[in-house]
Amino acid sequence: MSRSSWKTPFIDRSLLKNLNKKQKKTWSRRSTIYPAAVGLKLQIYNGKDMILRRIKPEMVGHKIGEFVRTRKTFIPKQKKGTIKKK
Secondary structure, three states: OOOOOOOOOOOOHHHHOOOOOOEEEEOOOOOEOOHHHOOOEEEEEOOOOEEEEEOOHHHOOOEHHHHOOOOOOOOOOOOOOOOOOO
């Protein structure tokens, strides 16, 4: 369910401060990306690490958390003693 149209998009206050900084850390994955943030480099928290992302014009209007994965991809381990077939 999306946010009501009569409300403005949610943007965390910490993101609005110091727009002139080149690199900012943020834990607010629920904030909407706004046009003034284009070109900024954000370090976004994924639950374990801070992932660096540059904000592009195509990202405006989306949530910050959409661009950082929170789960690793599962790669099955090779069992010892098995031979790979070509």
